[in-house]
Amino acid sequence: MRGEKEGATTVVNSPVHPFTSSPSVPNLSADEILQQLRQRHYAPVYFLQGEEPYYVDHIADILEKHVLPEPDRGFNQVVLYGKDTDVATILGQARRFPMMAERSVVIVKEAQAVADLESEKTFPFLEAYLKNPLTTTVLVFCYKHKTLDARKKLGKLLAEKAVVMTSKKIYDNQVPAWITSYVRSKKQQISGQATAMLAEYIGTDLGRLTNEIDKLLLNVLPGHSIDEDLVQRLVGISKDYNIFELQKALVQRDVLKANRILLYFEANPKANPLIPNLTLLFGFFTKLLVLHQRGNPSDADFKKLGIMNSFAQKEYSQALRVYDFGRTRDIIHLLRRADLQSKGVESGSMSDGEILRELVFLILHPVPLSAVTGR
Numbered sequence: 001m002r003g004e005k006e007g008a009t010t011v012v013n014s015p016v017h018p019f020t021s022s023p024s025v026p027n028l029s030a031d032e033i034l035q036q037l038r039q040r041h042y043a044p045v046y047f048l049q050g051e052e053p054y055y056v057d058h059i060a061d062i063l064e065k066h067v068l069p070e071p072d073r074g075f076n077q078v079v080l081y082g083k084d085t086d087v088a089t090i091l092g093q094a095r096r097f098p099m100m101a102e103r104s105v106v107i108v109k110e111a112q113a114v115a116d117l118e119s120e121k122t123f124p125f126l127e128a129y130l131k132n133p134l135t136t137t138v139l140v141f142c143y144k145h146k147t148l149d150a151r152k153k154l155g156k157l158l159a160e161k162a163v164v165m166t167s168k169k170i171y172d173n174q175v176p177a178w179i180t181s182y183v184r185s186k187k188q189q190i191s192g193q194a195t196a197m198l199a200e201y202i203g204t205d206l207g208r209l210t211n212e213i214d215k216l217l218l219n220v221l222p223g224h225s226i227d228e229d230l231v232q233r234l235v236g237i238s239k240d241y242n243i244f245e246l247q248k249a250l251v252q253r254d255v256l257k258a259n260r261i262l263l264y265f266e267a268n269p270k271a272n273p274l275i276p277n278l279t280l281l282f283g284f285f286t287k288l289l290v291l292h293q294r295g296n297p298s299d300a301d302f303k304k305l306g307i308m309n310s311f312a313q314k315e316y317s318q319a320l321r322v323y324d325f326g327r328t329r330d331i332i333h334l335l336r337r338a339d340l341q342s343k344g345v346e347s348g349s350m351s352d353g354e355i356l357r358e359l360v361f362l363i364l365h366p367v368p369l370s371a372v373t374g375r
Contacts, residue, residue: 049164
């Protein structure tokens with residue numbers, strides 16, 4: 001990557017820099033942009049978009065905190081919010097020269113709410129600026145929870161003239177690897193069981209995952225890795241009474257333990273809401289159904305489903321023996337029924353605790369599905 005000095009400003013103009021005459025410049029990934037930022041190479045315009053807000057916020061936060069030293073920000077850094085601004089205001093700020101600083105920074109948060117961003121009337125003004133941006137300005141659009149239509153004029157123009165990053169939601173089976181990678185990037189280690197617990201309990205919400213992991217990193221003892229005990233203590237998962245222990249009780253067909261956990265859930269409903277628990281159980285039995293379809297699943301089959309560590313693989317292997325294909329399929333129907341009941345469908349006056357209790361009873365006792373549904 002080459003940096004070219006214009007005055008006192010470093011401008012990115014490497015072969016992958018989007019300010020070229022070629023209309024086929026590829027979008028950059030979040031990692032590629034972060035690598036550029038670590039080297040203090042800044043482009044004049046960033047358009048950060050996508051359904052996954054974590055990377056949009058993360059990159060914008062780095063730009064907001066590190067492009068300018070703190071004393072320069074008062075006169076040279078502006079944060080605008082989409083619903084409170086328009087294209088004319090954004091471009092007016094972008095065209096301002098910095099005051100006693102190398103650069104100025106303009107960040108447009110919630111850019112998807114800028115009413116005239118995709119208007120035909122404002123397109124010529126955006127086009128004029130993007131074709132000839134002020135090289136002392138770093139202009140950042142944070143277009144969250146959606147993407148621009150790449151087939152339309154503005155999408156094509158940005159692809160050619162700005163650094164565009166599109167952040168997609170990650171899949172459930174990618175979460176364990178993402179957690180491990182994030183922890184390693186912080187020069188720390190995490191056990192397989194702790195990884196599995198975070199992945200199952202929090203899921204694909206990367207913002208919440210990073211918040212919880214950062215909290216764990218602050219509390220892990222020197223020379224130790226993040227383990228399941230630390231996760232249980234700090235992430236709000238009771239050591240003995242949590243959805244993972246209930247799942248284990250179902251796999252082991254431990255009726256007494258399951259009932260103890262259900263009593264705890266009913267006594268602490270705010271800490272154990274029904275919908276997330278149903279979601280976790282549904283994910284477990286859905287993966288179990290896929291493994292049944294593999295016949296004799298290999299290590300690769302487990303890993304494709306995000307079941308990375310040996311502890312979790314052993315639990316699934318035991319569940320394969322306890323619940324055959326037909327029974328697993330019936331349990332998935334029961335989970336869908338419980339989900340509908342949680343939304344008030346055919347549940348009468350049942351509480352969330354009663355819905356979960358009935359579900360667990362039906363899982364542990366092989367009542368024919370037709371007897372439950374009446375079909």
